[in-house]
Amino acid sequence: MQKQEVTIYDVAREAKVSMATVSRVVNGNNNVRKETREKVLAVIDRLHYQPNAVAQGLASKRTTTVGLIVPDLTNMHFAELSKGIDDIATMYKYNILLSSVGNTLLNEDQVIQNLLNKQVDGVIYMSNLMSESAQEIFKRTNTPVVLAGTADANQDFPSVTIDYKAAEKEALGLLLKNGKKNLALVVDDGKAYVNKNNRFVAYKDFMEEHNLDNVHIYEDAKTYEDGYELFEKIKADKVDGIIATRDVTAAGIINAAVDAGVSIPDDLEIISAASTNVAKIVRPQLTTVQQPLYDIGAVAMRMLTKLMGDEELDEAHVILPYTLKQSRSTK
Amino acid sequence: MQKQEVTIYDVAREAKVSMATVSRVVNGNNNVRKETREKVLAVIDRLHYQPNAVAQGLASKRTTTVGLIVPDLTNMHFAELSKGIDDIATMYKYNILLSSVGNTLLNEDQVIQNLLNKQVDGVIYMSNLMSESAQEIFKRTNTPVVLAGTADANQDFPSVTIDYKAAEKEALGLLLKNGKKNLALVVDDGKAYVNKNNRFVAYKDFMEEHNLDNVHIYEDAKTYEDGYELFEKIKADKVDGIIATRDVTAAGIINAAVDAGVSIPDDLEIISAASTNVAKIVRPQLTTVQQPLYDIGAVAMRMLTKLMGDEELDEAHVILPYTLKQSRSTK
DNA sequence: CAAGACATTGCAACCGTTTACGACTAAAAA
DNA sequence: TTTTTAGTCGTAAACGGTTGCAATGTCTTG
DSSP, X not given: OOOOSSOHHHHHHHHTSOHHHHHHHHTTOSOSOHHHHHHHHHHHHHHTOXXXXXXXXXXXXXXXXXEEEESOTTSHHHHHHHHHHHHHHHHXXXXXXXXXXXXXXXXXXXXXXXXXHTTXXXXXXXXXXXXXXXXXXXXXXXXXXXXXXXXXXXXXXXXXXXXXXXXXXXXXXXXXXXXXXXXXXXXXXXXXXXXXXXXHHHHHHHHHHTTOOOOXXXXXXXXXXXXXHHHHHHHHXXXXXXXXXXXXXXXXXXXXXXXXXXXXXXXXXXXXXEOSTHHXXXXXXXXXXXOOHHHHHHHHHHHHHHHHTTOOOSOSEEEEXXXXXXXXXXX | XXXXXXXXXXXXXXXXXXXXXXXXXXXXXXXXXXXXXXXXXXXXXXXXXXXXXXXHHHHHSOOOEEEEEESOTTSHHHHHHHHHHHHHHHXXXXXXEEXXXXXXXXXXXXXXXXXXXXXXXXXXXXXXXXXXXXXXXXXXXXXXXXXXXXXXXXXXXXXXXXXXXHHHHXXXXXXXXXTOOSEEEEOSOTTSHHIIIIXXXXXXXXXXXXXXXXXXXXXXXXXXXXXXXXXXXXXXXXXXXXXXXXXXXXXXXXXXXXXXXOOTTTTOEEEEEEOSTHHHHSSSOOEEEEOOHHXXXXXXXXXXXXXXXXXXXXXXXXXXXXXXXXXXXXX
């Protein structure tokens, strides 16, 4: 990269003012006379001056950039969250520095450290269980973090979620009400926080409360194919009711069941979390727990803007409502 | 943000060397004696020193950050492209500064300018037709740009794509071979480069070459619902063969057709571009044109790294292979 | 032993801004 | 008229690094 074409110096010289004054008009500081402002603006316009955000960042110690930590953008769940985040971020004039943490090329700590080295003003974290070391890193810096669609074990960090336990229990309740007794849980990632501390617990609680002892938990079912193949086991285990964390996985199970001549919802009912329109496309259509993903992202980002502006948060842990949307994969 | 805890000065003082030397060891410059390096590294370790990337960026005029211009991350097409880009970017130690250009809050020019102000070392552009003004902006700066999955009218910028025209003609050829004569084109965005300069042209060429005069182009069919509703018109127009740009739209059409008792592929055949696993989920399964989206993104990013390293490009316009994958929505 | 050659280090300018602080001016108050 | 006061503006020191250049030291080599 060659020397920047036009700097604040050039503008100052041309406008016959000091660079401090130029800086003031660029930043909308109103300690500047109207005529001076106009004169400077005219020069800025004529020279096509654009401030160097890196220099601004160094001098002001604010980069107007937030880091986004996401496991996998091709997972619609995170894509939707990201969209909510992005919209609010641009609304508040922040840019997003993206960090996928899905591939194991870099470990999460390095990724986070890298983001902090780039001096982001804040971070939105929507990965899975946050490691101890990651928590340490965030606590050492005073860079604000908010968790979107997840939480940390101690609730040390602000977060926005839905009530995962309640949602799951409600879904399980529907299956039970419909006469299903051999209920199974299909999760994408056994180590994910929300799964581990909410889904598993809710499921086990529910089974215990209703004296159901046929516990079936299938882990690491992430893809459509995983779901399709999983059906074999499900059938062998005589499962008749399923809660799945991903709708594509659920679609795989449904298609496998249909292909095998199993009747849904008569012989097998299934409920998943809706993140894509797969739930609408698969036949029979999926009964889903609808999370307001976009809103979760948007609210999280809004909270972050407050923290970055040194404002207080009304609530550190926001819980948004979900809805159980019944369709054809349950009675 | 408060004053940075530990700077290169602190390290220099503690290690009893100049900051120049510290800088050298941090940057892996080998003009430094082994013992000195180790001494400095020890101090860095002890003090938990982390370089301030913003200061580095200002001094070195390289930010190791690339801008990503994308219409909509929740569109799997772009999500897959982004993944390829992201993987290669992290491989070469670049960060990604994300810019969605889908919402009309900001216009594209502003978004691009903003990216350039942040001094990105390069840009990957995968939006639609690039405006004249956008091209101007890129040409004014010497920031390299490469287009992923799209191109500009004059091929002024490096790009990586598939041969959209050939793909479309091959798909249309299959429909024709299967005896379908009333062929329609369903596109998401009529103004998108690939549609405007490739799909429309290929379609019209094909129709002309085969003396088919029943031209049907349906624009702005982006979602599943759009597809579902579009079926009415398709039926009224007596269309019996469809090329759709999005698989979700195609899925909508298929489900509407099935719901209406229309037999696929007997009465209606349909081919779409696969970007999600919707193509596999919908029944009958979709025949698709498979684009190597991940690879397009990866290759584009690799090209960008070369440009940012002042290397020459072997080819400025890379064309990757596609495959027509036949399934149940065609005979 | 003198003199290049080379490896190692420090000096200091520079990157393009922001922002205390103080100086200056003109208007308002005394 | 003199003193405050408030509004404008410029000076210069940061911000935390990189890097060309010169200085120094160490080795060869003739």
